[in-house]
Amino acid sequence: xxxxxxxxxxxxxxxxxxxxxxxxxxxxxxxxxxxxxxxxxxxxxxxxxxxxxxxxxxxxxxxxxxxxxxxxxxxxxxxxxxxxxxxxxxxxxxxxxxxxxxxxxxxxxxxxxxxxxxxxxxxxxxxxxxxxxxxxxxxxxxxxxxxxxxxxxxxxxxxxxxxxxxxxxxxxxxxxxxxxxxxxxxxxxxxxxxxxxxxxxxxxxxxxxxxxxxxxxxxxxxxxxxxxxxxxxxxxxxxxxxxxxxxxxxxxxxxxxxxxxxxxxxxxxxxxxxxxxxxxxxxxxxxxxxxxxxxxxxxxxxxxxxxxxxxxxxxxxxxxxxxxxxxxxxxxxxxxxxxxxxxxxxxxxxxxxxxxxxxxxxxxxxxxxxxxxxxxxxxxxxxxxxxxxxxxxxxxxxxxxxxxxxxxxxxxxxxxxxxxxxxxxxxxxxxxxxxxxxxxxxxxxxxxxxxxxxxxxxxxxxxxxxxxxxxxxxxxxxxxxxxxxxxxxxxxxxxxxxxxxxxxxxxxxxxxxxxxxxxxxxxxxxxxxxxxxxxxxxxxxxxxxxxxxxxxxxxxxxxxxxxxxxxxxx
Numbered sequence: 001x002x003x004x005x006x007x008x009x010x011x012x013x014x015x016x017x018x019x020x021x022x023x024x025x026x027x028x029x030x031x032x033x034x035x036x037x038x039x040x041x042x043x044x045x046x047x048x049x050x051x052x053x054x055x056x057x058x059x060x061x062x063x064x065x066x067x068x069x070x071x072x073x074x075x076x077x078x079x080x081x082x083x084x085x086x087x088x089x090x091x092x093x094x095x096x097x098x099x100x101x102x103x104x105x106x107x108x109x110x111x112x113x114x115x116x117x118x119x120x121x122x123x124x125x126x127x128x129x130x131x132x133x134x135x136x137x138x139x140x141x142x143x144x145x146x147x148x149x150x151x152x153x154x155x156x157x158x159x160x161x162x163x164x165x166x167x168x169x170x171x172x173x174x175x176x177x178x179x180x181x182x183x184x185x186x187x188x189x190x191x192x193x194x195x196x197x198x199x200x201x202x203x204x205x206x207x208x209x210x211x212x213x214x215x216x217x218x219x220x221x222x223x224x225x226x227x228x229x230x231x232x233x234x235x236x237x238x239x240x241x242x243x244x245x246x247x248x249x250x251x252x253x254x255x256x257x258x259x260x261x262x263x264x265x266x267x268x269x270x271x272x273x274x275x276x277x278x279x280x281x282x283x284x285x286x287x288x289x290x291x292x293x294x295x296x297x298x299x300x301x302x303x304x305x306x307x308x309x310x311x312x313x314x315x316x317x318x319x320x321x322x323x324x325x326x327x328x329x330x331x332x333x334x335x336x337x338x339x340x341x342x343x344x345x346x347x348x349x350x351x352x353x354x355x356x357x358x359x360x361x362x363x364x365x366x367x368x369x370x371x372x373x374x375x376x377x378x379x380x381x382x383x384x385x386x387x388x389x390x391x392x393x394x395x396x397x398x399x400x401x402x403x404x405x406x407x408x409x410x411x412x413x414x415x416x417x418x419x420x421x422x423x424x425x426x427x428x429x430x431x432x433x434x435x436x437x438x439x440x441x442x443x444x445x446x447x448x449x450x451x452x453x454x455x456x457x458x459x460x461x462x463x464x465x466x467x468x469x470x471x472x473x474x475x476x477x478x479x480x481x482x483x484x485x486x487x488x489x490x491x492x493x494x495x496x497x498x499x500x501x502x503x504x505x506x507x508x509x510x511x512x513x514x515x516x517x518x519x520x521x522x523x524x525x526x527x528x529x530x531x532x533x534x535x536x537x538x539x540x541x542x543x544x545x546x547x548x549x550x551x552x553x554x555x556x557x558x559x560x561x562x563x564x565x566x567x568x569x570x
Contacts, residue, residue, distance in 0.1 A: 119286075121463045123303040123321070126287050127256070128461065130302035131157060133288075134254030136166045136242065138196075140261045143171045145400045145451060146185050148315060149258055151305050151459040156411040159420070166242070166423055169195045170235070172262040173394060179442045181399045186433060188402040192417055194424045196238065197433040198231035199440050200265040229269035230440050234432030236270065236297070242423045243296050252298045258319040258457065259283055259304040260392040267291050267299050276301050280393050283321045305459040312454045314340050318392055319457055330384035334358055337391060340452040341398070349396065349449060362387075398449040409456075 013021075052059045131137065137158050141149045146169075158167045169189055174182050174197050182197065189195045243251055255263045264276035264285060275291045277284055282304070289301040307319045313336035327333060335358040338346065346361075347354065352368060355361040359380070365371075366378030369386075373379050390396045408414070 120306055120321075120460075123283070123286070123306060124461060124463045126303050127305065129288050130254040130256065130300045131161070131461075133252055134165070134300055135248070135251040136168060136239065137254045137256055138168050138170050138266075140170045140172050140255060140257035140263050140266060142261055143174045143177045143182055143185070143197075144398050145318075145453050146171060146189065147400070147402070147456055148453045149261060149319070150456045151256075151258070152409055152411055152456050153459050153461050154256055154305060155409075157461060159412065159416050167193050167420055168238075168424075169193050170198050170266065171195060172198045172200060172266060174230075174437070175199050175440050175442060176394060176397050177399045177442060178445045178448050179437055180445065181401070181448075182437060182442070184402050188406055190426070190430075191406050192408065192412060193420050194238075194426060194429055195433070196231060196235050196429065197436050198235065198266060199229055199436070200262050200269045201229035231432075231436045232270050234429070234436060236293070237432070238424060238429060239297055241425060241428075245423055250296050250298065252300055254300045254302060256302055257304065258307065258459075259321055261304075263304070264301055267301055270299065280389055281325075282323045282392070305461075308458040308460050311457050312336070314454050315457045317388070324385050324388045324392070327385070327388075330381055330388060331359065331362060334362065334384045334387050337387070340454075342450050345449045396449065397443045397447060398451045400451050400453040 052062050056062070131154075137154075139150070139154065150169075155167060158165050169192075171182065171185065171189075186195055186197065239251065239253060243249075255267060257263050259282040260280070264278045267276050268274050268278060270293055271291055276289060285301055285303050287303065291299045291301065293299055304321055306321050307316055309316070311319075313333075317333040317336055324330070338358050338361060343355075346352075350365055350368075352361060352364045355364060362380045362383045363378045365387075366380060366383045369383065371379045371382050371386075391398075408417070
């Protein structure tokens with residue numbers, strides 16, 4: 001910049017500009033050094049071999065010696081390489097001889113079977129531990145289908161035990177059932193055992209976090225949210241009064257039931273914090289867990305009861321211990337659930353048009369929820385799992401009607417019913433149940449789906465029964481595989497010779513159509529022969545006038561050409 005009244009411009013710079021230039025130069029030099037390091041010694045000029053001077057004596061002999069050395073080095077390198085390759089090949093052969101060939105699929109199947117057997121037996125042993133250790137047993141039952149979630153084997157084991165053990169039924173998930181229906185079920189079940197109405201809280205904090213206290217403003221609001229529970233006070237009062245009457249310092253209370261009934265959530269709601277793991281996964285609790293509620297009461301959490309394979313398809317689909325994600329064919333499990341429901345109510349629940357089969361319902365729902373695979377194909381398995389989660393969880397409101405007449409089961413007698421009610425004040429219990437029902441907001445009868453109950457579900461308690469059932473299942477699988485092989489052997493390739501003999505070759509599915517086609521053609525030939533026989537017996541009329549109808553005219557309704565269209569396989 002030129003200053004006024006001076007010929008030359010000043011070379012002085014500001015400090016900011018000078019330091020900026022210096023920084024830029026440093027960065028540039030650093031960049032060049034980095035690039036040079038990456039390239040290595042490429043830019044450096046390699047020194048040329050001066051070679052043997054012309055004036056040196058024995059020049060030719062020296063050059064020959066140098067070439068010979070190079071050749072020897074190359075040969076050595078090749079020999080070493082071949083030796084290494086041979087050693088590697090020998091090692092591989094030895095390893096192959098030591099380790100025999102094993103199919104991965106077979107190994108996985110065997111491991112899965114062993115895990116299934118061990119896990120089921122361990123669950124039974126843990127359940128028996130809870131039944132033996134507890135003084136009072138709470139059988140948790142889903143209010144949507146109380147009769148279906150009862151296990152007669154557990155009830156029989158408790159009532160026929162050596163010690164004086166009491167059984168109490170807990171109607172959980174009352175917020176998913178209409179009030180009128182729960183009242184009917186209360187009247188029905190009170191004829192057998194003491195019943196407690198309950199609504200467990202789903203959203204509870206962990207042990208480490210402090211519990212949030214409900215403000216006084218929220219006390220008047222109805223108990224309808226997930227983070228509030230109902231019936232916990234009545235259950236605790238009942239257990240404390242039982243302690244006083246029996247003159248016991250403390251009691252152990254076992255919680256028993258089928259999967260996804262809410263056993264762990266009931267314990268959490270009584271403890272007022274998350275003491276047990278809770279989730280939609282079936283069979284999440286694997287072992288017995290002891291939770292201290294106060295000085296007098298200790299609650300034992302147990303693994304879920306294993307449903308027997310002899311039960312109906314509906315009972316197994318809703319109360320099976322196998323996790324929903326691990327099911328092999330979830331579409332077949334959904335079908336019995338839809339059959340036991342009202343079709344119109346299901347259509348309204350899922351907002352789906354009219355359907356004929358369960359497969360059609362799943363495809364329509366998949367398209368509605370945009371659950372599609374590659375190429376726009378509806379993901380039927382995923383939708384089936386979603387429905388199972390809805391029905392086993394707390395999303396769908398459905399109810400079952402109690403039987404018109406009450407009948408005691410074969411395992412329970414009138415004396416056992418009287419003994420079961422001795423230690424409890426039934427009058428107080430009914431009052432508490434009425435108060436809890438008033439506080440809980442329940443759905444209307446119109447919004448709840450009517451479901452047909454299949455009766456009580458049989459369970460497996462003894463380890464021996466589990467082993468026997470697994471053996472029966474394996475035998476049935478083997479028998480089915482043998483039957484399939486025999487049926488395939490029947491459908492062999494049939495080629496008739498000139499003499500009328502039959503040749504049998506390999507079986508394929510396409511050959512089954514051939515057999516069916518041959519049967520159809522044989523039937524047609526019989527019909528044709530019968531028609532010809534009938535026509536020969538009739539008298540021939542000599543009237544050739546056009547007024548009479550022509551009997552010899554071709555009938556277009558009957559087709560005499562051999563039909564080669566594919567026939568469905570029965």
